[in-house]
Amino acid sequence: MAIALLLAAGRGERLGADRPKAFVQLGGKPLVQWSVEALNALGDIEQIVVALPPDMPAPAGTIGAPGGSVRSESVKRALAAAGPGDPVLVHDAARPLLTAELVQATLDAVSREGVDAAIAASPVTDTIKQTDGEGVVTRTLDRSGLWAVQTPQVFRRASLERALDVPADVLAAATDDAWLVERSGGRVTIVPSERENLKVTSPLDLALAEMLLAGLVGQRLKHLTSF
Ligand code: C5P
Numbered sequence: 001m002a003i004a005l006l007l008a009a010g011r012g013e014r015l016g017a018d019r020p021k022a023f024v025q026l027g028g029k030p031l032v033q034w035s036v037e038a039l040n041a042l043g044d045i046e047q048i049v050v051a052l053p054p055d056m057p058a059p060a061g062t063i064g065a066p067g068g069s070v071r072s073e074s075v076k077r078a079l080a081a082a083g084p085g086d087p088v089l090v091h092d093a094a095r096p097l098l099t100a101e102l103v104q105a106t107l108d109a110v111s112r113e114g115v116d117a118a119i120a121a122s123p124v125t126d127t128i129k130q131t132d133g134e135g136v137v138t139r140t141l142d143r144s145g146l147w148a149v150q151t152p153q154v155f156r157r158a159s160l161e162r163a164l165d166v167p168a169d170v171l172a173a174a175t176d177d178a179w180l181v182e183r184s185g186g187r188v189t190i191v192p193s194e195r196e197n198l199k200v201t202s203p204l205d206l207a208l209a210e211m212l213l214a215g216l217v218g219q220r221l222k223h224l225t226s227f
Pocket of ligand 1: 067068092
């Protein structure tokens with residue numbers, strides 16, 4: 001059965017809050033709690049291990065593990081604290097609008113023949129340019145094949161363990177775990193996802209997440225009262 005590693009150990013300095021980002025309140029509960037509930041909604045996740053900042057408690061029903069100094073180190077530590085289970089889903093607590101449907105889609109995708117990892121991503125809508133050190137444009141990328149990568153990312157356990165077995169400087173360079181699997185020769189597949197699965201980095205993102213949540217709750221209430 002699948003297990004989940006929930007990454008909540010970042011400080012979230014860009015948010016400027018008085019506590020670590022994953023514990024900032026959103027719609028009446030800590031950011032991290034929204035992901036715990038989405039992961040539990042399915043009944044397919046056997047265990048949730050949460051990588052935590054110092055002195056913060058694990059959410060009810062989860063196992064806490066001390067986070068590392070960089071994101072992939074937190075993944076490695078959470079995986080070491082986990083029981084048996086395969087595949088392994090990795091999700092950032094900074095993406096509180098996770099849905100059970102997206103969890104299901106990524107779990108389904110990794111179960112396909114020959115796939116080492118399945119990652120949520122949305123098509124890039126902005127034009128992306130590359131610059132030199134002076135801010136002068138050197139290249140415009142072809143947007144049609146570009147994806148903005150999110151979490152959840154789901155891995156076959158052996159592929160993730162192999163990918164994480166690298167020196168500390170490689171772990172520090174990884175902004176997502178799928179890259180570590182790519183560089184170890186693994187096959188990574190995309191699961192198309194909505195941009196609403198946003199990452200809370202700045203106060204603007206938190207305000208957007210509040211608005212989206214209010215809309216979702218409103219829609220659900222309308223649905224219930226229409227019976
Ligand atoms: O820093 P960034 O926003 O990319 O972090 C993404 C996610 O990884 C966040 O949910 C954060 O809590 C987590 N993280 C972690 N350990 C770190 C750094 C980030 O668990 N050392």
